[in-house]
Amino acid sequence: MPIKPFKSIGIGVAYSPNLKANLFEAARLSVFFEAKLVLIHVGEASEEKSKLLSTILKSFEKDQLKYEVVFKPGNPVDVILSISEEKKIDLLILGAVKREKIVKYYVGSIARKITRQANCSVLLLIKPSVERIPCQHIVVNGLKDPKTEQTITAAFYVANQLNAEKITIVEEIGQDEIAVKVDDDKSLRRATIAKERIKLRENSRVKEIISHIPKEYTQNKIIKLQPIFGKRGYSIGHYAQISRADLLVMNAPSKMTFWDRLFPHDIEHILTELPTDVLILQ
Template sequence: MHHNPYQTLGIGVAFSPNLQANLSEATRLAKMLETRLILIHVGEQNHDKEKQIKELLPADSNDYQLVFKPGNPVESIVAAVDEYDIDLLILGAVKEEKFVRYYLGSIARKITRKASCSVLLLTNPSVERFACAHIVVNGLEDEHTAQTIQTAFHVAHKLKTPRITIVEEINKERVNIKIDDDQSLQRANELKDKLRREEDERVQKILETIPQANREGIKVATQPIFGTRGYSIGHYAQIKRADLLVMNAPKRSKAIDRMFPHDMEYILNELPTDVLIVR
């Protein structure tokens, strides 16, 4: 992928306690990713709101467009994504009081499901920049994984992230050997080694497609994990204190997409860190 996958960044602007932090993150990301920025406020346009938003933007913000979309928050933001050719949408997660965990409100969750573009979920937006030091990206066997890994490298290059770990989640059921003696244990371990090697070879082929410029200065590791999809990578990102988890978008079913598959549902419920869902 030699081109920039993101040309237009969008963010929903709501008058919440996080507004200034969200605006700071969005303007900073738009600069680093070299995209234009669309600020979407769901509601009627008025001078006071415009003034308030402009006052909260960082002083050097100039390449942005503020749009007002009256109506239902989900439908309005999804429509703005298509109308303004937004290819990366930022949504904020909410911190649960009493717990150090984040969750997606129902509006953000519905937008995440319906938006036709990639979505970046921010768990802890900040006015000051905190460097993105470690990105974890899924390496599962899927037709969209190569694009997701290429996107992770593009983002890492732009954000000057020094470290990427590609996590290959291997379904436990692929090692369905009953272990009741030393021989069966050895057979299970040999099968695990074989599966690890196969996964690693597949990921190495994807890595060969990454432009050299996007790999420069980045330490790359691969990590095969036997476990439940979604849960394993989320848990790994959490214990390794990754700053960003990059995931394939779930496949859309032909039926009305009421539920995400379990792997993404787990990520959205736990939000171990900031999450980029690549479409």
């Protein structure tokens, strides 16, 4: 059995209408992952604030939830990042923002800065709920990358802890991989054969990764391999949306350089319009 990836979960606590739903989501995940919960409030401590938090979390006493509250005034991005480092947080939970009048979610400026700079995994929630909404279908990226095996393994761990039934591994393939210009029936046939070869190659690579994952995580799961030709980031986000996935799991991009800011990374497509809850794994 591999080491649990999330031993400590952090969440920024704002005294907003979503407070109870956010805390319930974070507390449930802490129980599922057997992790300690760290509540980070950007602001001064007060007895009233502490009392409200303990009242909301009282119903998790029976689950032996371990939590602590950290109050620290300052810049929200700096405070949340510094406390995350200090408390060795493995998973940071952030809320998404709903666009006015239309049901589309995106990452607000504070959450986006934290997501880009965090040294830990980040979970972006689009619709936190007091009542648990079961997680049934997880979509995870299967692109060819050194981090991907770890990401797929973590997705199976999450599926196991949350009792999700189905995992789809999406292999995003750039159109430039099919080096055939289609202008007649013959070239179309060549392009189709090239696509099939690439799909077989990608499926074989992902099956090899799955064979290394502990059986207890893969058994009794519906596992689907889905090669998609298209733009990285956009394709998987679109697939997660149309397949009504409950969670999308992605590799964290390598630390951003000046050029990445000019030519946004594939993760930026996801942050601009969140298709569902998104887990970005470091």
